[in-house]
Amino acid sequence: MDSPPLPQLIVIGAAKAATTWIAHQLRTRPDVCMPGPEPHYFSREFDRGEAWYRSLFADARPGQLVAEKSADYLAHPKAPARIAALVPTVQLIAQLRNPVERAYSDYCMLFRRGQVDGDVDRYLDGRRTTERRFLEDGLYGRHIRRFLDHFPQAQLKVILHDEIKRDPAAVAADVLHMLGLPPRVDGEAIERRVNDGASALVPLALRRLPAPVKRLADPLRGKPLFERARRLIARPVRYPPLSDDTRKRLADFYSEDIDQLARTLGRDLGAWTKPALAVQ
Structure with a gap:
């Protein structure tokens, strides 16, 4: 009996950058097998072994594109090498959001779940925080460089959160074209927000x-x-506001990494260095 297939596409993150939205675009198609929830195999579940990972795709039918999404892969230091060793030709999608907005949105998600308290500056001020995920997950320049050490740039598609907000239909169409899938005609599914922090x-x-x-x-x-x-x-959940002082510290923290990312991608990320109101 043949082993279940391995994914041809992995959405690697970042968390709070609309990765659930792109997964929804794919998971609801009959020509895609994308099981949920996130397996986190190449990060925290690697000890489960390849057989367990393959078992997640046992229901894939012939002709389906096999995919998975685990938003913590992007920032995990061992994920790129592990992915490259098992599926070296896999297509990767990274979705990146203004790192200050991403950090605050990540905090708001955990606040909503009751996992952090209302002292937002204690979690997002680099001088005080012991929760490194809020800050370090947004160091995209470092994380993307790590993936490019193991994959050619042609296998890594980078989508900016601002592009999804501006024209989700165009982003969805571009991803489907890259994957060789027919365009989606369900406009409601394209426009639908998922993981809405305002509900x-x-x-x-x-x-x-x-x-x-x-x-x-x-x-x-x-x-x-x-x-x-x-x-x-x-x-409705009332989220603690981010102070101007902590917002500025976050912007300073990410400034050099944003410059590195812009050079790596050859893209203008100047909008990320301008003051902006963070949203969930």
Whole structure:
């Protein structure tokens, strides 16, 4: 019996740069096999072994493009070499967002989950933070260079978050063309936001209920009475604002790396060095 296939495409990150959006464009197509959730094989799950990784794609049908997305690959120091050793011809997609915005959005995601407190500067001020992911995941120049040490630049497609915001249909069409897939006609799917940080949530205490308790409610989800009750108690999340001082420190922290990235990609990233309001 043949082993399951390995991916022909990997979306490598960055986290909070619309990687879930591009995965949605691919995962909902019948000519793509892209299982979820993120396997994280080439980062934190590497000890599970190749057989486990292949098993994730066991449902791939002949003719389907096999793909996966794990947004932590971009910043993981060992991921490029591991990927190159197993699938040296794989196509890679990196999505990059203004690193100051990305850091703040990453913080907001964990705040929304109740994993960090409201002292935003404690997490994003480089002088104080012990959570290195918020700052170091946005050092794209360093991370992209590491991938280019193992892959030719032609195998790495870089998409800017600003391009997706400006014209998502054009970005989706470009990716599908690169992959040799027919264009998508579902405009609603292209425009749909995923992982929307503005949506309302039930109180944190309810979200922290043990999994067995949550599973009791699963049969009720989607039913009118359940959804009506959920809307009554759900509230928008109020995110702590990022101070001007910490925003400036972040901009200074990333300045040299942005210059390096611009040279590597041959692209103008000047918009990232201008003051801007970060969003979730």
